[in-house]
Amino acid sequence: MQRRKFFQNATLASMSALLGSDIVFAKAMPDAYLPLGLQDPDPFKLFDKNKEMVVLNDKPWNIEAQAHLLNDKVTPNSAMFIRNNGLIPENLDASGWTLTIDGESAAQQKSYTIQQLKSKFKTYTYQLTLECGGNGRSEFDPPAKGNQWTIGAISCAEWTGFRLRDILEDVGIKPDAVYIGYHAADIHLSQNPDKEPISRGAPMAKALQDETLLAFQMNGEDIPLAHGFPLRLVAGGWPASVSGKWINRISIRNIVHDGAKMGGDSYRVPCKPVAPGEEVKDEDMCIIESMPVKSLITYPKSGAVLKDGESLNIQGHAWAGELDVQKMEYSINFGATWTDCAIEKPINRLAWQHFSAEIKFPQKGYYEVWARATDADGTAQPMLLPGWNPKGYLNNACHRIAVKIT
Ligand SMILES: Nc1nc2c(c(=O)[nH]1)N[C@H]1C(S)=C(S)[C@@H](COP(=O)(O)O)O[C@H]1N2
Numbered sequence: 001m002q003r004r005k006f007f008q009n010a011t012l013a014s015m016s017a018l019l020g021s022d023i024v025f026a027k028a029m030p031d032a033y034l035p036l037g038l039q040d041p042d043p044f045k046l047f048d049k050n051k052e053m054v055v056l057n058d059k060p061w062n063i064e065a066q067a068h069l070l071n072d073k074v075t076p077n078s079a080m081f082i083r084n085n086g087l088i089p090e091n092l093d094a095s096g097w098t099l100t101i102d103g104e105s106a107a108q109q110k111s112y113t114i115q116q117l118k119s120k121f122k123t124y125t126y127q128l129t130l131e132c133g134g135n136g137r138s139e140f141d142p143p144a145k146g147n148q149w150t151i152g153a154i155s156c157a158e159w160t161g162f163r164l165r166d167i168l169e170d171v172g173i174k175p176d177a178v179y180i181g182y183h184a185a186d187i188h189l190s191q192n193p194d195k196e197p198i199s200r201g202a203p204m205a206k207a208l209q210d211e212t213l214l215a216f217q218m219n220g221e222d223i224p225l226a227h228g229f230p231l232r233l234v235a236g237g238w239p240a241s242v243s244g245k246w247i248n249r250i251s252i253r254n255i256v257h258d259g260a261k262m263g264g265d266s267y268r269v270p271c272k273p274v275a276p277g278e279e280v281k282d283e284d285m286c287i288i289e290s291m292p293v294k295s296l297i298t299y300p301k302s303g304a305v306l307k308d309g310e311s312l313n314i315q316g317h318a319w320a321g322e323l324d325v326q327k328m329e330y331s332i333n334f335g336a337t338w339t340d341c342a343i344e345k346p347i348n349r350l351a352w353q354h355f356s357a358e359i360k361f362p363q364k365g366y367y368e369v370w371a372r373a374t375d376a377d378g379t380a381q382p383m384l385l386p387g388w389n390p391k392g393y394l395n396n397a398c399h400r401i402a403v404k405i406t
Pocket residue numbers: 080081082083084085086130131132133155184185186197198226227228239240241242243244245246
């Protein structure tokens with residue numbers, strides 16, 4: 001079994017990390033021995049996640065958050081969703097890691113160790129919103145295949161690393177460059193080494209943005225293994241599939257990158273709206289770029305009970321891909337009328353924004369609080385499920401919680 005093999009091949013350091021303490025007599029431990037403390041790994045312990053995270057799949061691991069776990073302004077590892085297309089790579093060694101830049105539109109091929117990157121390039125820290133393109137998929141009808149994400153495939157951690165632009169410019173970008181494509185160390189589910197689980201990328205304009213990082217730290221520490229240790233691409237505001245984990249190669253392409261999961265229904269939606277269930281021709285599908293405006297009520301948890309006369313302080317976050325969120329509103333009457341929430345400015349571009357509001361309810365009974373964000377272009381979240389598409393991407397419908405006043 002894959003998981004078992006992972007532990008047998010794990011280095012002593014990674015075993016200690018997973019056990020949460022040093023193996024004192026490690027020298028005496030037989031080769032390829034599986035310490036009892038690591039048998040039958042519990043995913044919450046394995047990945048250091050909150051016990052209330054929801055496992056959608058264990059082969060590959062796909063784990064989502066719940067709204068109330070995401071109340072922190074900076075998402076901690078414990079509440080960060082995991083989305084894997086393949087198997088997490090084994091035996092990763094940061095000191096031996098190299099990043100190679102190549103491709104038709106690279107002026108030369110060049111490789112760097114992480115140490116060389118650190119000595120050569122300035123580091124930057126940004127808080128960046130990463131939402132899986134399939135977040136909200138579970139609501140589509142007819143249903144879409146894939147992980148049935150509800151609302152929890154969203155995070156906004158703080159990432160530290162190099163500007164991808166600085167590295168690409170050091171290598172030299174030919175004038176015909178149109179796209180970058182990443183390659184990573186994870187393993188295809190078939191275990192076929194010639195297949196990549198995923199190899200996506202972004203147009204040069206996104207690759208060259210100030211905030212597009214090749215990160216080596218998350219929230220001030222080494223990136224957790226499941227989130228791309230030792231080096232990951234972070235392209236905030238775009239489907240998180242662009243943010244390749246375990247990156248060892250980036251190609252500068254003179255065509256739209258044609259790696260795994262760049263074509264077909266993967267991370268693509270009909271360029272124009274279609275009826276639910278309708279067949280869409282390949283040439284009528286468009287690659288998802290900036291994610292749509294969306295928000296989440298992270299406090300209180302749905303099902304809150306208040307006493308008559310008590311007011312409720314709601315809190316949450318809103319984000320809008322490449323854009324800022326300009327307005328945040330709530331409704332307690334199923335969207336008949338809306339009231340403004342207070343909304344903060346983002347800490348930097350591509351970071352989510354925090355909102356809050358003090359709500360008074362007119363009388364005892366059952367209510368729903370609906371939240372709606374509007375982006376800087378004036379586009380608001382839809383109240384109900386938006387445009388159907390074959391793979392169930394881009395559901396940015398309003399989030400809602402139930403509240404009872406007794
Ligand atoms: N190498 C690699 N990078 C990857 C993936 C993957 O399977 N392999 N999944 C992508 C997808 S679809 C998403 S949504 C994000 C999830 O990032 P996270 O697991 O750190 O939350 O990683 C992206 N980067």
